[in-house]
Amino acid sequence: MRHIISLLMENEAGALSRVAGLFSARGYNIESLSVAPTEDATLSRMTIVTSGSDDVIEQINKQLNKLIEVVTVMDLSEGEHIERELMLVKVRAVGEMREEMARMTEIFHGRIIDVTDKTYTIELTDTVSGLDNFLQAIDRSLILETVRTGASGIGRGDRILKL
């Protein structure tokens, strides 16, 4: 099953490689991983999207907690949560496709953030599957480039991951 795990860790060189190394050394899946400092400059927040049986997910949580630089871990999938991912897509946009692409962008609540006479760059923020849907909805042959940040997640309401 797919799980989205959030953690706070020391904002130190090497902390990221400890987490990444743990996943490769123990053979766990990483679908995506995103990390950036928080409002507390000593902490980074990481969101990991992974998948595995309940036993594997339990081990992943325990092993993450065991890393000295990991301060706290929360499996967001265990409760109500919101996830979002940012995607930038550069598409070929000429002739009648200029109109079509603009319309699709609007339907998916995206924004065109860069325009040339042959291309658009579209910004979209959605769930992982929402972004996938967009890519499936447009003509694949028109996609020049995509870049995605990986999912970020946050608990709903009172579910707060903080020190």
Next chain:
Amino acid sequence: MKLTGAEIAIRCLQEEGVEHVFGYPGGAVLFLYDALFNQDKVKHILVRHEQAAVHAADGYARSTDRVGVAFVTSGPGVTNAVTGIATAYLDSIPLVIISGQVPTGAIGEDAFQEVDAVGITRPCVKHNFLVKDVNEIANTIKKAFYLARSGRPGPVLVDIPKDVSNQKAEFHYPSTVSVRSYHPAQHGEVGQIKQAAQLLLGAKRPMVYAGGGVVLSDASKQLTELVRVLGFPCTNTLMGLGGYPATDKQSLGMPGMHGTLEANMAMQHCDVLLAVGARFDDRVIGNVEHFNREKRKIIHIDIDPSSISKRVKVDVPIVGDVAHVLGDLLAVLHGSKQKPEQQALAAWWVQIEEWRGKRCLGYKNSDEIIKPQFVIEKLYEVTGGDAFITSDVGQHQMWTAQYYKFDQPRRWINSGGLGTMGFGMPAAMGVQMAHPDATVACVTGEGSIQMNIQELSTCKQFRLPLKIVVLNNRYLGMVRQWQEFFHGNRYSESYMDALPDFVKLAEAYGHVGMRIEKPSDVEPALKEAFARKHDLVFMDFRTDQTENVFPMVPGGKGLSEVILAEEL
């Protein structure tokens, strides 16, 4: 007064009460060695290879409850140390390794003797640090000792660039340390402990399975009391030998691949299993699916939550320090009016005695040729069962674990998790340094001993009177055994050809060498060797080439699918 980074590091060790460090100098640690030279509180033992430095520090730690310390230089110093660090990591041994690094300005430039020490050791340390600021050295070393010895112990590496070791700062050793992300459990959860007590008191076929955690937590007293109060059978893993006295009738010996029939059958058929500081690893449980076929309730006490329900699902997990949890469990049991199920327990013991009656550790002795098991039995007799015994890895290790009855913890020193050949002699050096007057023997094979044979030189320099017992069968015996059983007798590269004359080799290093070829000479040779209190004696026992380790649960099989020795 300001001190250099190197001086600060040495002062930190003094503050930690470190008396011995094992190491090897080099370019990046010159300032550290200079600081060492100018004091006499911390004694340095110069090894002949960095792997041995770490194993020696490891043996030192295992035989005491102290943190072992090693110094290595950058580059090859660190890479040579990696095997030692991984060995300690797999067995949860507290070490602090201080490594030199190239100067900060040269890091990342592929400088001479540069490796990414923190990167290369990351998967086999509890934690590691690169210290880039001289003002951080004291605090980092304090943290390193704290992390190494607390919680589930393990090795911690502190990498110090050469320029940092020569910069100056005020020295202040912090009296306390806290790491906000690290809070190892001490006491187990009370409700869980009560639940465990209930299960134990209601058990009809109980079994206690105790691992290395009992030794690491110095919990033998509590374990022994618990087992005796309950009247239950107890098995101790390879890492846990000595945690419960092996000569006691409630001890069923070791479980696992080369464990006793009675221990394995009781593990398989019990209805309540109390696992204490053990981790259900593949060499103990074998095939998990087969193990799970029998229904039983499992209580698991361990300080590391990630050890719980990793391979085998448990019913009552208790996270905490083994000694504390056992103490609390005993208090609950003493306070309970309920007593163990005597009738069921008696019937269970009848069953266990039937298994034990098969005498699975029997072997056919010979007047012609030395049987390796016989050497270990005689070693046990001659040392009165009271020596520190280290071993390398292979058949000799298993025979020692089977035939030397360890009644005390921290007496049996071996590489259980990583299975590192070359561990035995350097580990014995560390043990002897920690216990100068004790009898220390290293049981090894002609394969393993050659992996760190150069340490005979260290033993000479530091007058370490080890007794080295080589079970020399001219084969990598365990490899040969598997080739005989599972690879159609094709002994691919397992014959140790062109062996040195070990007697002359020992003599060349300035020690005493003996070659023993007849069974009748075994006991006199051992007596003579152990009587030489101040000499290192290297005993080359020429043993039966065809002997195999039994019982054996083949890899991937279940605990009851055991191969026993041929009928006697």
